[in-house]
Amino acid sequence: MCLFVAKMKTMLKVINVVGARPNFMKVAPIVAAMKKRPTKFLPLVVHTGQHYDAAMSDSFFRDLELPEPDTHLGVGSGSHAAQTAAVMERFEPIVLQEKPDWVLVVGDVNSTIACALVCVKLGIKVAHVEAGLRSRDRTMPEEINRLLTDQIADLLFTPSPDADENLVAEGIPRERIRFVGNVMIDSLQKHLKKARALPTHEKLGLNGDYALLTLHRPSNVDMRESFEPILDALEAISSKLPIVFPVHPRTRKTIAELGLSERVESIKDLRMIEPLGYLDFLNLSSSARLVLTDSGGIQEETTALGIPCLTLRENTERPITVEMGTNVVVGTDATKIIAAANAALNGLGKKVLRQPPLWDGQTSERILDALESL
Numbered sequence: 001m002c003l004f005v006a007k008m009k010t011m012l013k014v015i016n017v018v019g020a021r022p023n024f025m026k027v028a029p030i031v032a033a034m035k036k037r038p039t040k041f042l043p044l045v046v047h048t049g050q051h052y053d054a055a056m057s058d059s060f061f062r063d064l065e066l067p068e069p070d071t072h073l074g075v076g077s078g079s080h081a082a083q084t085a086a087v088m089e090r091f092e093p094i095v096l097q098e099k100p101d102w103v104l105v106v107g108d109v110n111s112t113i114a115c116a117l118v119c120v121k122l123g124i125k126v127a128h129v130e131a132g133l134r135s136r137d138r139t140m141p142e143e144i145n146r147l148l149t150d151q152i153a154d155l156l157f158t159p160s161p162d163a164d165e166n167l168v169a170e171g172i173p174r175e176r177i178r179f180v181g182n183v184m185i186d187s188l189q190k191h192l193k194k195a196r197a198l199p200t201h202e203k204l205g206l207n208g209d210y211a212l213l214t215l216h217r218p219s220n221v222d223m224r225e226s227f228e229p230i231l232d233a234l235e236a237i238s239s240k241l242p243i244v245f246p247v248h249p250r251t252r253k254t255i256a257e258l259g260l261s262e263r264v265e266s267i268k269d270l271r272m273i274e275p276l277g278y279l280d281f282l283n284l285s286s287s288a289r290l291v292l293t294d295s296g297g298i299q300e301e302t303t304a305l306g307i308p309c310l311t312l313r314e315n316t317e318r319p320i321t322v323e324m325g326t327n328v329v330v331g332t333d334a335t336k337i338i339a340a341a342n343a344a345l346n347g348l349g350k351k352v353l354r355q356p357p358l359w360d361g362q363t364s365e366r367i368l369d370a371l372e373s374l
């Protein structure tokens with residue numbers, strides 16, 4: 001009995017927070033690694049419910065073998081303030097009840113800053129995975145979430161050396177920073193073989209080359225002025241090869257609200273489909289001729305896969321994907337997007353198979369080693 005109590009005391013109880021789609025593939029390998037060290041870690045999963053559609057959330061738990069959440073906060077959509085506040089209000093009692101040794105937050109979504117803020121005010125230690133990334137564009141809600149989370153978290157796990165430099169430049173002491181690599185690549189390496197074996201192409205009736213598109217940033221899809229030039233570019237590119245477009249719910253909504261439905265539907269080979277699960281998306285991205293995206297994580301996955309990626313934004317918080325990988329930040333000007341797509345399709349695009357340092361599938365193990373050593 002005494003031994004059991006002593007053992008319990010050396011265990012670390014960790015609440016792992018997930019909220020939105022890009023969180024699931026970062027938390028899954030960490031929780032799996034914790035379960036493989038059962039005498040050291042007691043992992044709990046809290047889902048804030050920021051994303052709630054089956055296609056945006058449930059399917060990722062299945063695909064990534066992520067255990068059902070121990071607690072679901074059911075927050076749902078809302079304005080930034082309403083959503084962030086609702087997560088805080090509902091997360092605080094869980095932390096008070098569970099008294100974890102650590103709370104682990106990932107990425108840059110509203111759930112990330114909300115849960116970090118709850119913990120720091122309660123004196124509960126919080127670690128931020130994917131710390132230090134900066135787009136230097138403060139009109140992006142995610143940039144504010146990144147800056148604030150990194151200022152208040154006790155421990156900052158970074159995916160690339162540029163992130164360490166950003167944190168040091170912001171006055172964060174080096175003792176709080178651990179360069180561990182990119183945890184998304186742990187998920188990618190674990191699931192790539194299974195994803196490639198799926199009949200995704202057959203299901204979608206794809207039997208040749210295609211481009212893959214994702215688009216959901218407010219700066220691209222919330223206004224006609226920014227959305228229309230992108231549609232012009234897509235029209236030109238789709239005359240050369242079909243574009244598969246799994247449509248984010250936010251984008252589907254704004255297409256209708258901006259009166260762009262007819263325009264989008266008139267682009268013959270722009271094939272709009274429902275959002276895909278993790279494995280089906282990986283199946284498509286790993287054999288696309290070209291990926292066009294405004295997502296963060298997809299810039300990283302295409303670099304790991306060696307697939308040419310055009311980022312439809314003016315900046316990136318992930319410069320290593322440009323320096324070492326396949327990513328080109330092309331912006332949202334139609335002429336530039338078309339020129340970059342043509343270059344990629346003519347074999348002039350960046351095809352690099354070099355991996356950034358520590359994108360090796362072992363990042364979650366390094367995170368656990370660091371937590372244990374503290």
Ligand code: UD1
Binds near residue numbers: 020056110141142250
């Ligand atoms: C959020 C993240 C963004 C991330 C993206 C990935 C923030 C500030 N943004 O953006 O960084 O890249 O997730 O998907 O946290 N909706 C649904 N069903 C859902 C989720 C959302 O219909 O399951 C619709 C709702 O209309 C909602 C809108 O999408 O209002 C936006 O959702 P929200 O979570 O606020 O932000 P995202 O745009 O998804």
